[in-house]
Amino acid sequence: MAPHRPRRRIANGDAVLTPETTPQSTPQSTPDPDRAPAPPGEPRLREADEALLNALRALLGPEGVREGPDAAPWLREPRDRLTGRAALIARPADAEQTARILRLCAEARVPVVPHAGGTGLVGGQLAPQGMAPEPAPVVLSVDRMNRIRQVSPEDDAMIVEAGVILADAQAAAEAADRLFPLSLASEGSARIGGLLATNAGGVNVLRYGNARDLTLGIEAALPDGSVLRGLKxxxxxxxxxxxxxxxxxxxxxLGVITAAALxxxxxPAERAAAWLGTPSPETxxxxxxxxxxxxxEQLTAFELMHRTGMDFLAERLPDLRQPMTPPPEWAVLAEVSGPAGSAQRPRLEAALAEAVERGLAADGVLAESEAQRAQLWRVREAIPEANRKVGAISSHDVSAPLSRIARFIALGREAIGRIDPALRINCFGHLGDGNLHYNVFPPKGASRGDYERLRGRIQRTVHDLIAELGGSFSAEHGVxxxxxxxxxxxxxxxxxxxxxxxxxxxxxAGVMNPGAALPGDPPPAAPD
Amino acid sequence: MAPHRPRRRIANGDAVLTPETTPQSTPQSTPDPDRAPAPPGEPRLREADEALLNALRALLGPEGVREGPDAAPWLREPRDRLTGRAALIARPADAEQTARILRLCAEARVPVVPHAGGTGLVGGQLAPQGMAPEPAPVVLSVDRMNRIRQVSPEDDAMIVEAGVILADAQAAAEAADRLFPLSLASEGSARIGGLLATNAGGVNVLRYGNARDLTLGIEAALPDGSVLRGLKxxxxxxxxxxxxxxxxxxxxxLGVITAAALxxxxxPAERAAAWLGTPSPETxxxxxxxxxxxxxEQLTAFELMHRTGMDFLAERLPDLRQPMTPPPEWAVLAEVSGPAGSAQRPRLEAALAEAVERGLAADGVLAESEAQRAQLWRVREAIPEANRKVGAISSHDVSAPLSRIARFIALGREAIGRIDPALRINCFGHLGDGNLHYNVFPPKGASRGDYERLRGRIQRTVHDLIAELGGSFSAEHGVxxxxxxxxxxxxxxxxxxxxxxxxxxxxxAGVMNPGAALPGDPPPAAPD
Structure with missing residues (x-):
C-alpha cells in the first residue's frame, strides 16, 4: 500500500471539492489499516495518492482521465443543489479497463463513484461535500463506452454499452424497425449504465416495465477486477x-454495469392519446x-396531473399551449398503442364515451394527429421544468398500491395542511404504476428559502404516510x-x-459508491 | 451444540434413506467443529441429533412433523428416478416457524432441503443417496402454508402462501375476474413456493414472462432466523x-419463500388458437x-412440435385425438388473446392467410370453439407424458437466441447422428421464448437401458452446442x-x-439446500 501523500484538490469553478479533513475515515491514531480491518459495514477508506493516480493515468491515457477544471462537468447534478468532489475522473474505454480501475481502487481502498449521464435526482452519482465517501473519490465515468454493439431485430434485442445515451438507443432500435420503450424526460442525456444502475422508470412502465424488465443480460466490472459476462x-x-x-x-x-442486452x-403502428378532465383521483x-x-397491455401510459401543475406551467412556461383551459382540478393523459389493424383510435373513443357516461371523465381532448399527441406529451413532460422554476420545498417520488392511492392523496393533503394550510401541492405522475411525484411548494409569492425549515417535517409526513399505506418512498428514482x-x-x-x-x-473493501443506496449505519441485529 | 447420537433412519418403502456413512462431512479425526469452522464454500454439516429433532417436534406439533414411513410422499420425484432421504419432514404453519426451523438447523449445522409441490425435474427438492447433502437433511415442506391471503382486483394483485397449488392460485384469480397467467403441465400439484424458487416458465411466458416477472414481492424465512417482509x-x-x-x-x-405478492x-375475453404445419424450423x-x-403482446403462446413427438403420442396415448394426421414434420401451436372487441379470431385468420401465401404454413387447424382450443392444448401438454412412456436416454431444457434456434436444431441433429444415426430426437417446446425441450431416445424397439452408456456423451454434445450458440443449458427447469x-x-x-x-x-453455515443450484466446487479464483 502506498504511503500518504499531500492531498490533491480539484476546483470546480470557485468551489474546493476535496475537503481538507476526513477525520472519520483516516484517524491519525489508529494502527496500520492493513492490519486493522475496519468493522463490517464501515470499511476504512483512503485518499487517492499519487501512486494510484499515476497508475490510473498510465492505464487510461490522456483521453481516459479528466482532472482539475476539466473534471467540472462530472461534478454537477441536474438541479444544481449538489456539487461533487473527485480525485480524478476515470473514463475507461471498455469493461476490462473498468474492472482494472475498480481493482486498483479496491486495493488502495480509495472510493469509486460511478457516473453515467449524471441525471439522477437523488445524488447517487456524485460525492458532495459533507457526504460519503469522505476522501474524494475516483469518479468512474462510463461515457466513453458508448457503442451500440449489436441490434438484432430477429432476437428482438440489442446490446449497448453503458455510455450510450437513451435517445441514441431508442433511435438504434427504431432504425431496425423496433421499439426500445424506456422513455423519460432526461432521455437526451441519461445513459444506459445509469438507467440500469437506478432501475429507471418513466412513462411506459405500465405496459413495458421498468429498466430491469427491459434487460436480458448485463456485462459488469466487479471490484475484484473481474468482468461478469452475462450479455445473453x-x-x-x-x-x-x-x-x-x-x-x-x-x-x-456492487459493481459497474458496462453493457447490457436490452x-x-x-x-406500435397505431397510437391514440387523450387528455381528459376527471372529477377526482377516485374517478x-x-x-x-x-x-x-x-x-x-395496449394501455401504454396513464398519467395524472393536478391543476397546480397546470397553473405552474401557465405561470412559468406561458408559451406552452395547454390542452384544456382553464385546467380541470384533475386530468389524466392516457395513451393506447398496438399493431396495424388493432383499431386503437375507435376503441379509445368508444371507451371514453363509456367513461363520460359513467362520470369518470368530464371533457377532454383526443389527439387528432401525431403532432397533437406529441404536444400532449410535451405538456406532461414540461411539468417538472415548471416545478423547478417555481422551486419546491420538498419533492417526493412515491408509490402505493392502486387501491390506496386516492387515500394517500386525500390524507396527504390533510397532513400537509396541518403543517401549513398555505402550502401548495403538485401531485402528478404515473398513476397507472401507482407512482406519484408529490411536490410541496411555498405559498404563492413566498420563496422556498422561507420554508426550508419545514422540509424535514414535510418529508417525514409524506414518507410516513406512504409507508403506512404499504407504499415506497422511492418508486423510480432510487435511494x-x-x-x-x-x-x-x-x-x-x-x-x-x-x-x-x-x-x-x-x-x-467498501469502495463502491460509499454512502449511496445503503442505509450506512450498521444494520439491525438478527433476532434471538 | 448437542452431542452425537445414534443415527436415525427413515425407510421409504424398502429403501433405507439415510446413508450409514457420511465420511466427507463428519470425519472422525477432525477437531470440534464449533472451533474449527469449515473452509468457505464447504461448510461442515452434521447429522440431525435427537436434540434438534425434539426441538422441531416441540416447535411444530404433531401436524407439523412427518417421520418414518409417513415421510415417503416427500421423498419421491415425478419421474421416479430419484429417491430422497430425510431426518424428518418439517411442515411449518407460517413464516415465523419456518425461520425458526432454519435458525435451529443453521445452529446445529444440519442441512435443510426445502420442498413445495415436489414436481421439479432436476432434483432440487430432494436429497437422493449419493448426492449432497450427505447427512440426511431436514426436509422443510411448505405444504401447510396454503392460504390465499388476499386477492385484490383493484391492485391487479394477490398474496398467496408458498404452499398454494398453482391451479388454486389460478382459480382464486379467476374468481376475482382476473388472470394469473403462470401455466404449466404440473399446475395441479406444483406449489407457488417451488415455482418461485425455480423461476418456473411454462406456456404463457411469451406474453407474461417467467414466474419472477409475475412476482411483485415476497416474504421469506432466512437462515439467521429472521423473516424478510417484502409483500408489497x-x-x-x-x-x-x-x-x-x-x-x-x-x-x-439462500432462504425459503413463504408467501408472494403476485x-x-x-x-382475455377473446382467444384464438391454431395448429399449423410448417415446412421447417426456419419457417x-x-x-x-x-x-x-x-x-x-397479444401473441400469447407459440409452441413448436416435431413429428417424433406426434408419433410417440400415437403410439403411447392412442386415444388422444391429434389435430393433423398424418402429422407434418414440424408443427406450431399459436395462441392469441385480448380484450373484448379486439377481433382476435378474424385477425388470426388474416395473419394465417398471409403465412400460407408466404409459404410459412402449409395447412392446419383453427380452433372453432373453446373446446377445440382446449383440445389442441391437451395434445401439446401430453407430449411429455408420451416421452416418459417411451423413455428418453437424455432430456434437455435449453434456450438459445431466436436467431440461432434453427441452427441449433440442424447442428444438434447432425451431432446426435454422429453419436448414433439411429437415435431419435424429440425437439419441441416454447419456440416463442427460444426454449426447446430436446429429448434423445433410443432407436425404435430398443430400450433405454441399452443406451444408458451414451447419456453423458449426448448431454455434453447438446450442452456444448447450446453454449457455443450463446444459449443456456437450463432455460426454465433450474439447476x-x-x-x-x-x-x-x-x-x-x-x-x-x-x-x-x-x-x-x-x-x-451452508445448511440451505446443499448440493443444489451451485456448482459445489470452490469457485474459480479472481484474476490477478
Whole structure:
C-alpha cells in the first residue's frame, strides 16, 4: 500500500471539492489499516495518492482521465443543489479497463463513484461535500463506452454499452424497425449504465416495465477486477442466481454495469392519446381500470396531473399551449398503442364515451394527429421544468398500491395542511404504476428559502404516510445519497441485513459508491 | 451444540434413506467443529441429533412433523428416478416457524432441503443417496402454508402462501375476474413456493414472462432466523437491492419463500388458437415474427412440435385425438388473446392467410370453439407424458437466441447422428421464448437401458452446442442437483464467484439446500 501523500484538490469553478479533513475515515491514531480491518459495514477508506493516480493515468491515457477544471462537468447534478468532489475522473474505454480501475481502487481502498449521464435526482452519482465517501473519490465515468454493439431485430434485442445515451438507443432500435420503450424526460442525456444502475422508470412502465424488465443480460466490472459476462440474448435462463437483477438497481455499490442486452418490441403502428378532465383521483382510478379492461397491455401510459401543475406551467412556461383551459382540478393523459389493424383510435373513443357516461371523465381532448399527441406529451413532460422554476420545498417520488392511492392523496393533503394550510401541492405522475411525484411548494409569492425549515417535517409526513399505506418512498428514482435515512427508517430490517451482507461479500473493501443506496449505519441485529 | 447420537433412519418403502456413512462431512479425526469452522464454500454439516429433532417436534406439533414411513410422499420425484432421504419432514404453519426451523438447523449445522409441490425435474427438492447433502437433511415442506391471503382486483394483485397449488392460485384469480397467467403441465400439484424458487416458465411466458416477472414481492424465512417482509403490492419500488429477484430462482439455497405478492392481469375475453404445419424450423420462426408483428403482446403462446413427438403420442396415448394426421414434420401451436372487441379470431385468420401465401404454413387447424382450443392444448401438454412412456436416454431444457434456434436444431441433429444415426430426437417446446425441450431416445424397439452408456456423451454434445450458440443449458427447469456439473462447465467464472460469495454471506453455515443450484466446487479464483 502506498504511503500518504499531500492531498490533491480539484476546483470546480470557485468551489474546493476535496475537503481538507476526513477525520472519520483516516484517524491519525489508529494502527496500520492493513492490519486493522475496519468493522463490517464501515470499511476504512483512503485518499487517492499519487501512486494510484499515476497508475490510473498510465492505464487510461490522456483521453481516459479528466482532472482539475476539466473534471467540472462530472461534478454537477441536474438541479444544481449538489456539487461533487473527485480525485480524478476515470473514463475507461471498455469493461476490462473498468474492472482494472475498480481493482486498483479496491486495493488502495480509495472510493469509486460511478457516473453515467449524471441525471439522477437523488445524488447517487456524485460525492458532495459533507457526504460519503469522505476522501474524494475516483469518479468512474462510463461515457466513453458508448457503442451500440449489436441490434438484432430477429432476437428482438440489442446490446449497448453503458455510455450510450437513451435517445441514441431508442433511435438504434427504431432504425431496425423496433421499439426500445424506456422513455423519460432526461432521455437526451441519461445513459444506459445509469438507467440500469437506478432501475429507471418513466412513462411506459405500465405496459413495458421498468429498466430491469427491459434487460436480458448485463456485462459488469466487479471490484475484484473481474468482468461478469452475462450479455445473453435469452428470454429464459435459469442457470444460477439472477445477478443481473441484483446489480440493476444497486446504484453502483456492487459493481459497474458496462453493457447490457436490452429487449426490443414491435413498433406500435397505431397510437391514440387523450387528455381528459376527471372529477377526482377516485374517478381517475376507475378510468384506469376501465381502460385496462378494454385495452389490457395496449394501455401504454396513464398519467395524472393536478391543476397546480397546470397553473405552474401557465405561470412559468406561458408559451406552452395547454390542452384544456382553464385546467380541470384533475386530468389524466392516457395513451393506447398496438399493431396495424388493432383499431386503437375507435376503441379509445368508444371507451371514453363509456367513461363520460359513467362520470369518470368530464371533457377532454383526443389527439387528432401525431403532432397533437406529441404536444400532449410535451405538456406532461414540461411539468417538472415548471416545478423547478417555481422551486419546491420538498419533492417526493412515491408509490402505493392502486387501491390506496386516492387515500394517500386525500390524507396527504390533510397532513400537509396541518403543517401549513398555505402550502401548495403538485401531485402528478404515473398513476397507472401507482407512482406519484408529490411536490410541496411555498405559498404563492413566498420563496422556498422561507420554508426550508419545514422540509424535514414535510418529508417525514409524506414518507410516513406512504409507508403506512404499504407504499415506497422511492418508486423510480432510487435511494442515492439523499434517501439513505429513509431507507434506514422504512426498510425491512431483514432486508437491510441481507443488503449489508451482500455488500460486504461483493465489495469487501467498501469502495463502491460509499454512502449511496445503503442505509450506512450498521444494520439491525438478527433476532434471538 | 448437542452431542452425537445414534443415527436415525427413515425407510421409504424398502429403501433405507439415510446413508450409514457420511465420511466427507463428519470425519472422525477432525477437531470440534464449533472451533474449527469449515473452509468457505464447504461448510461442515452434521447429522440431525435427537436434540434438534425434539426441538422441531416441540416447535411444530404433531401436524407439523412427518417421520418414518409417513415421510415417503416427500421423498419421491415425478419421474421416479430419484429417491430422497430425510431426518424428518418439517411442515411449518407460517413464516415465523419456518425461520425458526432454519435458525435451529443453521445452529446445529444440519442441512435443510426445502420442498413445495415436489414436481421439479432436476432434483432440487430432494436429497437422493449419493448426492449432497450427505447427512440426511431436514426436509422443510411448505405444504401447510396454503392460504390465499388476499386477492385484490383493484391492485391487479394477490398474496398467496408458498404452499398454494398453482391451479388454486389460478382459480382464486379467476374468481376475482382476473388472470394469473403462470401455466404449466404440473399446475395441479406444483406449489407457488417451488415455482418461485425455480423461476418456473411454462406456456404463457411469451406474453407474461417467467414466474419472477409475475412476482411483485415476497416474504421469506432466512437462515439467521429472521423473516424478510417484502409483500408489497407495488409496480415500482426502488428502495434497496432487489432481494426478491435474488431469492427467486435460487432454489432454496439462500432462504425459503413463504408467501408472494403476485401480479394479476385482465382475463382475455377473446382467444384464438391454431395448429399449423410448417415446412421447417426456419419457417416456424418466420411465422413467429409475422404473428408478433401482427399481434405484439397479444401473441400469447407459440409452441413448436416435431413429428417424433406426434408419433410417440400415437403410439403411447392412442386415444388422444391429434389435430393433423398424418402429422407434418414440424408443427406450431399459436395462441392469441385480448380484450373484448379486439377481433382476435378474424385477425388470426388474416395473419394465417398471409403465412400460407408466404409459404410459412402449409395447412392446419383453427380452433372453432373453446373446446377445440382446449383440445389442441391437451395434445401439446401430453407430449411429455408420451416421452416418459417411451423413455428418453437424455432430456434437455435449453434456450438459445431466436436467431440461432434453427441452427441449433440442424447442428444438434447432425451431432446426435454422429453419436448414433439411429437415435431419435424429440425437439419441441416454447419456440416463442427460444426454449426447446430436446429429448434423445433410443432407436425404435430398443430400450433405454441399452443406451444408458451414451447419456453423458449426448448431454455434453447438446450442452456444448447450446453454449457455443450463446444459449443456456437450463432455460426454465433450474439447476437442481442434476445440472450442477453443467453450471460449473458453462457458468461465467465471475458469476460463479459472485454466487459463492453471496451464498457464504447469507448462509454462512451452508445448511440451505446443499448440493443444489451451485456448482459445489470452490469457485474459480479472481484474476490477478
Amino acid at each position: 440474448l435469452l428470454r429464459k435462463d435459469n442457470a444460477g442466481y439472477d445477478l443481473r437483477h441484483l446489480l440493476i438497481g444497486s446504484e453502483g455499490t 429487449r426490443l418490441f414491435p413498433r 381517475a382510478l376507475a378510468l384506469l381500470h376501465l381502460l385496462r379492461g378494454a385495452f389490457a 442515492g445519497r439523499l434517501k439513505t435515512a429513509d431507507l434506514r427508517r422504512y426498510g425491512d430490517p431483514a432486508a437491510l441485513r441481507m443488503m449489508a451482507a451482500i455488500k460486504r461479500a461483493l465489495d469487501p | 403490492l407495488l409496480r415500482k419500488d426502488n428502495a434497496g437491492y432487489d432481494l426478491r429477484h435474488l431469492l427467486i430462482g435460487s432454489e432454496g439455497t 401480479r394479476l392481469f385482465p382475463r 416456424a420462426l418466420a411465422l413467429l415474427h409475422l404473428l408478433r408483428g401482427a399481434f405484439a 437442481g442437483r442434476l445440472k450442477t456439473a453443467d453450471l460449473r462447465r458453462y457458468g461465467d467464472p465471475a458469476a460463479l464467484r459472485m454466487m459463492a460469495a453471496i451464498k457464504r454471506a447469507l448462509d454462512p
